[in-house]
Amino acid sequence: MYYIAGYVLKVILSIFGGPIKVFGKEKLPKKDGYVIACTHTGWVDILWLGISILPLKINYMAKKELFESKGLKWLMEQLNAFPVDRENPGPSSIKTPMRLIKDGKIVGIFPSGTRSSEDVPLKRGAVTIASYAKSPIIPAAYVGPNNFKELFRFKRAKIAFGEPIHLRKDVPKKEALDYLMEDLNKAMKDLQEGLE
Template sequence: MFYWFLKFLALGPLLKLIFRPWAEGTENVPKEGAVILASNHLSYSDWLFMPLVIPRRVTFVAKAEYFEGSGLKGWLQKTFFSGAGQVPIDRTSGSAAAGAIKTQLRLLRDGEVCGIYPEGTRSHDGKLYRGRTGVARLALEAGVPVIPLAVIGTDVVAPPGKVFGRFARPGVRFGKPLDFSRYEGLQDDRYILRAITDEIMYEIMRLSDQEYVDLYAPDAKKRDQAREKEAAKQAAQEAARAESDEVWQEIRPQ
């Protein structure tokens, strides 16, 4: 209930008034029944804007630490994340990924809408990266459709590494539901999981118009950081050589 208070009486109307988010394809989201919303991930603000444009509650999983703080700060943090449609990952599982799937399965079996970011983390450069197969496993185990979607412009409002960038009107574009019931019982086949995930990522790419890179986002970020470091090193070396040449020109005999 607090979620609806937050959405309609507090944060939601303020965000709608200021940013006026637009939406396309909202008719593809069923009015009832379990479904997975699979989205690209450009900004920490994605989970704020996307649920605003549809009438149904969208639940995301979040780190359990967000719900375990003590004192007033802990209570406020827990209340905020709970009210904003986030639930803690089940920590009885062997890993965070397994815990997230277990939590989402429970929610889907209760008929809820689960939001998931197949890339696993925010894009550091606006490109779309390889999806993790958890979304495919979740779809097969729960037996529910996946709706691919693209958030657009949220990285302008809140770029990576910044609380706020500049004003823009973000949007959400929903694709048609993807039915993977033909793969029922194959949730342990890694080739099937990869094929399903790639199909979902292709639809997200088509909806978002992002450039697709067939690397996991953290690997791509490390690669780019290494390239930037090497480029900076080469630039420093070239500057040092140029300075040395200039000094030599000044002191050499005429």
């Protein structure tokens, strides 16, 4: 189902503005699991992020509200999404993505929610998960249509991936997490500016 949906969406979205331009895909690790942290301004970037790395699959961290109806829950599960309570994150918020990463899978997180255009500070979720899973974080940025209205303007979609960022081992854990947050924030901002 994931591949069928991915390639069908690729054809449909490519009608609007042509195929996506992808930069830095070669920077994605060839083995082992990792986190992709991408900027987020609308629902279209979620689709394009998944399409941009096919045939690789992304396991998306999604808000639990999307799993409340049976039909949408089924669709989310087919698309490799798992629920997270953003208001009251529990142990599963860390355990599920950690297990996926340890199984060699890719976890996709949009750390700034839908407000990256407002330059809000990145949430700690992405760096916490990566640190516990001992995996790198791949920063990513998206520029392009964010909704139906912008799709019909045939705006070209672009995604850029940065170099893997690792947790520093030469400083205490709390300090290392702060550095990782700063490095991720800067990398995503630089990628975004490079695309605009």
